[in-house]
Amino acid sequence: MISLLVRNWWVFVARGAMAVLFGLIALFMPGVTMLSLVLVFAAYAVTDGILTIIGAVHAAREGERWSMLAFEGIADILLGAIAAAFPAVTVTVFVALVAAWALITGSLMLAAAFEIDADHGRWWLVLGGAASLVYGALLVTAPAIGALVLTWWIGAYALVFGIALLALSFRLRAKFKASPLGKLA
Numbered sequence: 001m002i003s004l005l006v007r008n009w010w011v012f013v014a015r016g017a018m019a020v021l022f023g024l025i026a027l028f029m030p031g032v033t034m035l036s037l038v039l040v041f042a043a044y045a046v047t048d049g050i051l052t053i054i055g056a057v058h059a060a061r062e063g064e065r066w067s068m069l070a071f072e073g074i075a076d077i078l079l080g081a082i083a084a085a086f087p088a089v090t091v092t093v094f095v096a097l098v099a100a101w102a103l104i105t106g107s108l109m110l111a112a113a114f115e116i117d118a119d120h121g122r123w124w125l126v127l128g129g130a131a132s133l134v135y136g137a138l139l140v141t142a143p144a145i146g147a148l149v150l151t152w153w154i155g156a157y158a159l160v161f162g163i164a165l166l167a168l169s170f171r172l173r174a175k176f177k178a179s180p181l182g183k184l185a
Contacts, residue, residue: 004059005120006179009172011055012165015048019162026155035087037151038094042083044158045101049076068112075104092143095150099139102157106132120175124168131160 005012022044026037052073059066079101083094109129113122135157139150177183 004055004062004064005116006172006175007181008055008058009169009176011051012169012172015051016162016165016167016169018044018047019158019165021162023155023158023162026151026158029151037154038083038087041098041154042080042087045076045080045083047080049073049078049080052076065115068108068115072105072108072112075101075108079104095139095143098150098154099136099143102132102136102139106130106136121168121171124164124171128161128164128168131157131164 022040025040050073052069056066056070056073059069079097083097106129109125109132113125113129116122116125135153138153
C-alpha cells in the first residue's frame with residue numbers, strides 16, 4: 001500500500017483541495033440554505049468516494065491492501081446519494097446523516113492509517129480520521145443546532161480534514177520524487 005500511496009500522491013491533493021474549497025464555501029457563505037448545504041455535501045461526498053475508490057482500485061491492481069479505502073469510498077458514495085435523493089429532509093435528519101458519515105469515514109480512515117508506515121504520513125491520516133470522529137461526536141451531542149452553526153462546523157471540519165490530506169500529499173510527493181520512478185518523471 002505504501003508504494004501505491006507514494007505513486008498516487010495526487011489523489012490526496014485532489015481530496016484535500018476539495019475539502020478546503022468546501023470548507024471555505026461553508027464558512028464564508030453561511031446564509032446558504034440548508035437545502036443547498038445538503039446538495040453541496042452530497043456532491044462532495046460522492047466525489048470524495050469516487051476518488052477514494054480510484055485509490056482502492058490502484059491498490060488492488062498492485063496487490064496491496066485496499067479494503068478500508070474501498071469501504072470508505074462506498075460509504076461516501078452511499079451517504080452522498082441518500083442526501084441527494086432526499087434533499088428536503090429535516091435539518092435534524094441531515095445532522096444525523098452528516099454525523100454518521102463523519103463517524104464511519106473517520107473510523108475507516110483511522111483503520112487505514114495503521115496499515116501504512118509512520119514515515120509515510122500515518123499521523124496525517126490519523127489527524128484526518130480524528131477530525132472526522134470529533135466532528136461526528138459534536139453533531140451527535142448537539143443535534144438541534146442551527147443551520148448557521150452547522151455550516152461553520154462543517155466548514156471548520158472540512159478545512160482541518162483538507163489541510164491534513166494536503167500535508168499528507170506533500171509528504172507522499174516528496175517520497176515519490178526521491179524514488180526511482182519520481183526521478184524519471
